[in-house]
Each structure stands twice: as structure tokens, then as C-alpha cells.
Amino acid sequence: MSCERWQEALAGRIYGENEPADDRALESHLESCGACRAALEGLQRVRVLLRENEPEVERPPRVVVLRDTSRFRPALLAASLVGAALLAGVGAGAGYAVGRRGAPAPGPAIATAPTAAEIDAMVQKQVDARLASFQAPAKPGAQPVAAPGVTTEEMQAAFAKFERRLNNRRAEERAEDLDYMSAQLEGVEARTGARIGQTNQALRYVALASNPNVTER
């Protein structure tokens, strides 16, 4: 056990961040304190283990960034978030309407810029409803959205195709892309009955990227 008063200096030493004077004082102390020498050695060994065995990290997801050719308008971002919430909660229709260029005036939910708290509440409500629907027992005779026998590889190919199309960023195709992506994701949900969090996450990315309002003046 090291001396408590030297612990900060020991931490500073192993990361090479002590002031020279502090480091000299520590050095002097170490000459006469076996416990602190042992502690220093132990901590350095732990650092080596941490570096050598750094835990795996999943590949970071692609973050779709909103583009704005003119000025950023918070109200529109907020509207796009509401669109995302609706999309995540009740399917493609609502988000599609919000995101489509030249779409009719938005409904009451986005007539004024909602507050962050309102957005959070709406997201939570919709997600709750969606999760509840998944937890409910399946109705007899209900048909999955996707064709049976869709493989993971086919789904990955579909996502890759979608990403390529999104990268082209052709405004007129965004709404179509959004529909396409939504159908694919619905298919995954129907097929697996899981991935709900990931699905909502993906839908949010798509809705944010697919709202052309944020690129308009």
C-alpha cells in the first residue's frame, strides 16, 4: 500500500505529467519507501495490461451530417427531429411527409418549433408505443412484412445499396429512399422480432438525412 499523500504524484509520474519539482520530490521519497516503489511498479504494469488488451470497440456507425447551403435554422432541425420521432414510432408516413421537398404545410405537431423536452417526450411516447406493440402477442394469421427467407447477407446488401444511393444525395430520390429503407427495416423487424433499438436508431439517421428542408433557404 503506497503512502496516501504520494498517490497523486505517483499517478502523475506514470503518465509523465508531474512538474519537475514534484517529480524530484517523489524521486527522493521513492528512494526510502518500498511500498510506493511497489505501487509504482504495479500501476505501470496495469497500464501495460490496459494497452496490450484494449477491449474491442464496435466499428463506429456512419454519422450522417446535415448539410445546409445557407443558414442553419434550429426550428427546422427540431421539425426534422419530430419527423424522426414520428417515423420511428408509427412508420414511414409521418416522417415522409415532413421530409419531402415541397410537402404540404406540416401538421400541428411541427407548426411551431417544439422544445427539446417536448421532442424527448414525443420520442419516448412513440418508442414506448412501438415497443408495446412488439411485446403484444402476435395476432393469429399475421403476415410478416418481408418475404420469408431473407438472409442477413441480403439485408446487408440492401443497406449498402441504400447507403450508396444516399451518398448520391439526389434530392428527388430521398423520399423514395426513405420509403425503401423503411420497408427494409420493417422487414427486419418482422423477420427477427428484435433489433428494435437499432432499427429506431437507423430510422433516425435516415429521417435526419432525408429531410431536404434543412438544405433549403
Added chain:
Amino acid sequence: MGEAAVSVPSDEDLLVAVRGGRVDSLGLLVARWEGPLYRFVSRMVDRPEDARDVCQETFLRVLKKSDAFRDGARFSTWMYQIALNLCRDRARRQKRWSHLVIAAPADDDRPREHAAPEHAETHPERALERAEARSAVQAALGRLPHDQREVLLLKEYEGLKFREIAEVLGIPESTVKSRVYAALDAMKVSLQAAGLR
């Protein structure tokens, strides 16, 4: 030829541009920071989808709150502050949502990358040992108290200075050093118990 200097905008320059309405500058900030941020966040929260949520929300808050960024501050410090607050919020909510947690699908075969590929092993036994060691380190990190895990991840894997961590967390630098010491000491005990010495 004249001057050939290539100007690379700093993070702070980019944020000023975002604040001035150039939202596309956020794309550069995201490109620079999404990897480190995701690595950090994914070790602070339990589920990958939570990590993705936190990262997305962090960048959205950077966008929405760019006016709140103090001149002279470091972007990375501010970004980690936002992300940490979101991680803490999520941890608080976790109990309420725990009954809705759905396990990741078993057929999730997306490619994974190891943060230190230079240590990749080809010998099966060594690869297994390495995987077990990584797993032991991950488990030991997960057992650390939240405040110790925060400082250790920022220090060891994100490479922040003690002073920067103090700024992120709003605590004295001496406290950061004490916590890092305590975290390493706890890790030593856990790793020894797991057979790593």
C-alpha cells in the same frame, strides 16, 4: 512557387464556422471525432445502440448549442462534457427502461475492429488468450465505479491530460489524479484475480 502552406482549420475554427451558420463544417468535426467519441462512449454505456444514440445526440447538441461554446475553450473538452452528461443521463434512466432491453441478435456478424490491430494474433491459442485478456479488461473496467471509469477511459484510451479531464468533469486536477490512482489500483486487483499479471 509561392507559399504552399495548407491551412488546416482547428476544431475550434470549425465550431466558429458552425456557429456562424456553416453547418457543413460540422461534417469535418464529425469526421475527426466520431471514432474517438464512439470508442469512449461505447465503453461508458452498456449497449451499442445506446452508444450510437449518445454519439448522435452529442453532435446534434454541438450543432444546437454552438453558441454556448466559450471562446478560448477546447472543442474536444466541450464535446466530451456533452457526451459524459448524456451517458450519465442514460445511466439514470436505465433502471426505468431495463424491462424493455432487448438482447442484440445472435446473427449480428457485422465486422468489428480491434483498437490495436498491431497486436493481432494468428496463432489460435494466443488469439484465444488475447481475447480472454481483453474480455477480462473489459469486465474489470465495467466493475469500476462510474467516476473512476470516466477518468481512466479519458486518461488511458483517449489520451487527455489531467488538466483537460479536470476541465471536462469540472473538478480539481488533484481529484482527477486521485481517481486515476484509485481506478488503476482497483484494476490491478481485478486483473490479478482474473489471472492477468
